[in-house]
Amino acid sequence: MKTLIFATNNKHKLEEVRNVLDGLVEVQSLKEINLAGDIPETADTLEGNAAQKAEWIFERTGKDCFADDTGLEVEALDGAPGVYSARYAGENCSFADNVNKLLAAMDGKTNRKARFRTVICLIENGEKHFFEGIVNGVITDGGSGDMGFGYDPIFLPDGYDVTFAEMPLDEKNKISHRGIVTRKLLEYLKQNENNKK
Ligand code: IMP
Numbered sequence: 001m002k003t004l005i006f007a008t009n010n011k012h013k014l015e016e017v018r019n020v021l022d023g024l025v026e027v028q029s030l031k032e033i034n035l036a037g038d039i040p041e042t043a044d045t046l047e048g049n050a051a052q053k054a055e056w057i058f059e060r061t062g063k064d065c066f067a068d069d070t071g072l073e074v075e076a077l078d079g080a081p082g083v084y085s086a087r088y089a090g091e092n093c094s095f096a097d098n099v100n101k102l103l104a105a106m107d108g109k110t111n112r113k114a115r116f117r118t119v120i121c122l123i124e125n126g127e128k129h130f131f132e133g134i135v136n137g138v139i140t141d142g143g144s145g146d147m148g149f150g151y152d153p154i155f156l157p158d159g160y161d162v163t164f165a166e167m168p169l170d171e172k173n174k175i176s177h178r179g180i181v182t183r184k185l186l187e188y189l190k191q192n193e194n195n196k197k
Helices: 011-021 046-061 095-105 169-175 177-196
Strands: 002-006 025-028 065-074 113-124 127-139 155-157
Touching (some): 065 177
8 A cells, every 4th residue: 555644734634534535544643753852834826735735745755745725716705715724813812813803804705715725746656646625605694503613614616505624524625625535535546556566
């Protein structure tokens, strides 16, 4: 089985990615390989940040690895918070701070359309490969649900009447940006394996 290091300290992301790759790719967390430190993400695109995080791991381990970067892009806010989703309410802010700031920014707005976009950068044999996953939906008026993380309580995916935070992980993964992009990564890895045979 192929082994990949996942450049994240977010246990929710790790769980979601493992749920897709389980039994097919061994995903090592930073904790498991004892790699500590603040991974930089200072680029102004999701692609740039995903690459920066994966490079940080590759420089320290020389091993195949990947990173993801996610943005919540809200139409009425010209795509904000986008690449700045993690620190929308300021440095060291909580998920709740971000959610509250977004709800305040959306107060009175009738266009509630938004999308989550995730970019994965895989570094394999020193070479970068990019994959993208998108899910469309709307921003709700108030939060509901306590599963998931981040902006999940206020994101209602198109075609559903529950937020991501009201869905068990399995269900969220079937339709989410991260589920989609992780399956693309898996398809690429499988294809690569087949080409070697
Ligand atoms: P990053 O990819 O870790 O930089 O994530 C950016 C921001 O988006 C963070 O505040 C995350 O909590 C949030 N985020 C990332 N993925 C998800 C998700 O699947 N659901 C809800 N929020 C997310």
